[in-house]
Amino acid sequence: MLRSLASLFFYARFFNSFSVRGYRRAASDWSELEPDFRGQTWLVTGATGGIGRYTALAANRHGARVIALGRNRSALAELKADADQPRRLLPVEIDLSSVAAITRLARHKAITTRPIDVLVNNVGVLLNQHELTDEGYERSFATNILGPFVLTETLRSELRFGQQALVINVSSGGMYGTPLVSDAMNCTDPKRFDGMAAYARHKRAMVALTGWWNEQWQGAPTVQVMHPGWVDTAGVQSALPLFRRTLKSQLRNAEQGADTILWLAAQRPAPPADGGIWLDRERQPAHEFAFTRNGLVKPEAMVAFLRQAAERALET
Ligand SMILES: NC(=O)c1ccc[n+]([C@@H]2O[C@H](COP(=O)([O-])OP(=O)(O)OC[C@H]3O[C@@H](n4cnc5c(N)ncnc54)[C@H](OP(=O)(O)O)[C@@H]3O)[C@@H](O)[C@H]2O)c1
Structure with a gap:
C-alpha cells in the first residue's frame, strides 16, 4: 500500500516533465538540430532496441561510423540493414552484462581501428525476476552499472578514446527516488530483490559516477549524464506493463527520448557543475528530494565497490 502510494506520488510529481508533454513544451523553443558527425566514431551500447537503436541509426545518418x-x-x-550508411554501421555481438566480454571488447578490430569519439552508455534493464550472471552478479546490476563502468574505464586505460571524446551516460528519472549506495546495488538474495529499487540505485550511481569521472579525468574524456x-x-x-498501459498516450517515442543524446554530442555543452543531469537539452538537479542528497556512501566508496566487483568477475 505504502509502496503504491509512493509510486503514485512519484509519477504525479514528474508527469509534466517526463511525459511527452514535457518534451513538447521544451521542444517548442528549439531550433532544428542538424548535427554533423562525419569523421566521428561512435560506440552505442544496447543498440538493438528503443533509444539505443534510434541513437545508432541517427548518428550513422548524420555521418558517424557507428559500432x-x-x-x-x-x-x-x-x-x-536499416542504416542509411550500412557500411559505416558495425554490429558487434556481446553480452553487456559480462565483465569478461566487455574487457575483451577493447581489443576488437572495430574498436582498435579508430579512436572512439562518442561512447553512449545506453544499455539498461529493469528486471522483475532475480537472476545471476555467470560471474555471480545480479543481472541488472551487471548490465546497468558494472558493465558501463568496466567498458568506459577499459576504453580509457587502453587509450581508445579520441582527443575530444565524449561519454554520454543514459540514466533515468527513477534515480530521484534513491540515495547513492554501494554494495546494495548488487542484490544476490532473490528473496530481497526489488527490481525497481535496484534499477533506481544503478541509475543514481550513474549520475554520481559521471561527476566522479569528470573530477578525475578533467575532460579526457568529458562525461555527460x-x-x-x-x-x-x-x-x-x-518491465512496466501496467505503467505502459495506463500512460501509453503520454509516453515519448524513441526519437524524442534520444534527442538529448544527439544534442549533447552536437552542441558539446559543459557538464553541469553541480553534478546535475540533462533532460530535454536542459540541466536538471541531481536531487529532487532532501532524503537522497546525502548518499549513504561517498562516490569514491561506490567506485571502489565497482572496481572490486570487476576484479572479482575476472577471477571467476
Ligand atoms: N524507456 C524509458 O522510458 C526509459 C526511461 C528512463 C531511462 N531509460 C534508459 O534508457 C536506456 C534505453 O532504454 P530503452 O527503453 O530503449 O530499453 P530497451 O527497449 O529495453 O532496449 C535496450 C536494448 O539493450 C539490449 N540489451 C539489454 N541487455 C543487454 C545485454 N546484457 N547485452 C547486450 N544488449 C542488451 C536489448 O536487447 P535484447 O533484445 O537482447 O534484450 C535492447 O535492444 C536504458 O538505460 C534505460 O534505463 C529508459
Missing part, C-alpha cells in the same frame, strides 16, 4: 553493441544477432543484422523521460520501448513494455 553498435547488442546480444541479439538477428536484431543487429536488422539494424545494419542524461535521462530520456518516459519512452514507449520494448523495455518499458516488458
Whole structure:
C-alpha cells in the first residue's frame, strides 16, 4: 500500500516533465538540430532496441561510423540493414552484462581501428525476476552499472578514446527516488530483490559516477549524464506493463527520448557543475528530494565497490 502510494506520488510529481508533454513544451523553443558527425566514431551500447537503436541509426545518418553493441544477432543484422550508411554501421555481438566480454571488447578490430569519439552508455534493464550472471552478479546490476563502468574505464586505460571524446551516460528519472549506495546495488538474495529499487540505485550511481569521472579525468574524456523521460520501448513494455498501459498516450517515442543524446554530442555543452543531469537539452538537479542528497556512501566508496566487483568477475 505504502509502496503504491509512493509510486503514485512519484509519477504525479514528474508527469509534466517526463511525459511527452514535457518534451513538447521544451521542444517548442528549439531550433532544428542538424548535427554533423562525419569523421566521428561512435560506440552505442544496447543498440538493438528503443533509444539505443534510434541513437545508432541517427548518428550513422548524420555521418558517424557507428559500432553498435547488442546480444541479439538477428536484431543487429536488422539494424545494419536499416542504416542509411550500412557500411559505416558495425554490429558487434556481446553480452553487456559480462565483465569478461566487455574487457575483451577493447581489443576488437572495430574498436582498435579508430579512436572512439562518442561512447553512449545506453544499455539498461529493469528486471522483475532475480537472476545471476555467470560471474555471480545480479543481472541488472551487471548490465546497468558494472558493465558501463568496466567498458568506459577499459576504453580509457587502453587509450581508445579520441582527443575530444565524449561519454554520454543514459540514466533515468527513477534515480530521484534513491540515495547513492554501494554494495546494495548488487542484490544476490532473490528473496530481497526489488527490481525497481535496484534499477533506481544503478541509475543514481550513474549520475554520481559521471561527476566522479569528470573530477578525475578533467575532460579526457568529458562525461555527460542524461535521462530520456518516459519512452514507449520494448523495455518499458516488458518491465512496466501496467505503467505502459495506463500512460501509453503520454509516453515519448524513441526519437524524442534520444534527442538529448544527439544534442549533447552536437552542441558539446559543459557538464553541469553541480553534478546535475540533462533532460530535454536542459540541466536538471541531481536531487529532487532532501532524503537522497546525502548518499549513504561517498562516490569514491561506490567506485571502489565497482572496481572490486570487476576484479572479482575476472577471477571467476
Ligand atoms: N524507456 C524509458 O522510458 C526509459 C526511461 C528512463 C531511462 N531509460 C534508459 O534508457 C536506456 C534505453 O532504454 P530503452 O527503453 O530503449 O530499453 P530497451 O527497449 O529495453 O532496449 C535496450 C536494448 O539493450 C539490449 N540489451 C539489454 N541487455 C543487454 C545485454 N546484457 N547485452 C547486450 N544488449 C542488451 C536489448 O536487447 P535484447 O533484445 O537482447 O534484450 C535492447 O535492444 C536504458 O538505460 C534505460 O534505463 C529508459
